Amino acid sequence: MFNFRAMWEELRKFGLEYCDLPTMIGNIGVLLRPLTVNIDSTYKKGMSRLALRIQVTGTQTQNQDKHSGYMLFYAGIKHPFLTKKSLSQFLFSGIPLIFYIVTGVSYIFYLYIYLICMLWFVFVRSPVTGQKDSAMIAASLGICSEIGTIKLLFMLLYIDKIRALTDEFRDFDSKTALSSRFSKNLQKHLRSTKKRAITYWTFMSINGVLFMTKHFIIPEHLTQDTFVLYGNKLN
Numbered sequence: 001m002f003n004f005r006a007m008w009e010e011l012r013k014f015g016l017e018y019c020d021l022p023t024m025i026g027n028i029g030v031l032l033r034p035l036t037v038n039i040d041s042t043y044k045k046g047m048s049r050l051a052l053r054i055q056v057t058g059t060q061t062q063n064q065d066k067h068s069g070y071m072l073f074y075a076g077i078k079h080p081f082l083t084k085k086s087l088s089q090f091l092f093s094g095i096p097l098i099f100y101i102v103t104g105v106s107y108i109f110y111l112y113i114y115l116i117c118m119l120w121f122v123f124v125r126s127p128v129t130g131q132k133d134s135a136m137i138a139a140s141l142g143i144c145s146e147i148g149t150i151k152l153l154f155m156l157l158y159i160d161k162i163r164a165l166t167d168e169f170r171d172f173d174s175k176t177a178l179s180s181r182f183s184k185n186l187q188k189h190l191r192s193t194k195k196r197a198i199t200y201w202t203f204m205s206i207n208g209v210l211f212m213t214k215h216f217i218i219p220e221h222l223t224q225d226t227f228v229l230y231g232n233k234l235n
Contacts, residue, residue: 016198019191021173025166033095036103037155041163110149113229118142120230134226141227 012018014027029040118138126135155162176183 014198016191016195019187019194021186021190022170024190024194025170032155034099034103035152036095036100037152037159038095039159039162039166041167107149107152110145114142114145114149117227117229121228125228131226134228137224138227141224 013023018024025039029038029043032039033043118141121138122135122142126132126138176186
């Protein structure tokens with residue numbers, strides 16, 4: 001049975017009442033897991049059955065031959081690049097498989113619109129049509145939008161180092177005396193940091209929601225009328 005009280009208690013941890021370092025790291029972990037980024041090396045609750053099966057068969061293969069890489073017995077595939085490290089980063093991170101599918105599809109569409117279509121519009125279409133102002137708008141949208149995708153790709157590539165750094169922070173915090181002056185100063189600065197983060201994330205989220213809902217509020221307009229997508233026959 002769904003427990004609203006437990007859900008509310010979990011949501012409260014995102015507020016300013018909980019500003020200790022482990023809780024803040026946990027907050028960030030919850031927000032990043034839907035994007036297939038798990039910074040918590042101890043989190044395995046959402047591990048899919050497929051990942052568990054691959055982990056078991058991969059472990060058996062490694063025991064048989066450490067230099068042959070992973071063999072996926074369930075599919076009969078042997079690939080030299082499917083190493084234990086790469087598989088554990090993307091499949092054994094405690095994230096449900098559906099998040100990988102949704103994020104992967106969204107990432108492809110995102111790159112198509114804000115990278116491929118932007119480059120085509122700026123360097124191919126605009127010089128022909130003379131739409132310099134529209135080209136600058138499209139370029140600014142593409143450049144600003146790709147910052148987030150690059151950061152996401154960076155985190156996925158170096159997720160093992162990020163998890164190790166997170167573990168070091170938690171280990172350091174566990175050794176700090178709660179009544180010490182350092183602990184009190186740390187709590188003070190962490191609360192200030194969380195307050196700024198909440199303000200910034202709220203503003204950015206509202207800005208994104210308003211941008212996406214423009215087309216639904218004003219149906220005769222797109223989110224950006226001057227940004228033409230490659231393959232759109234209407235333009």
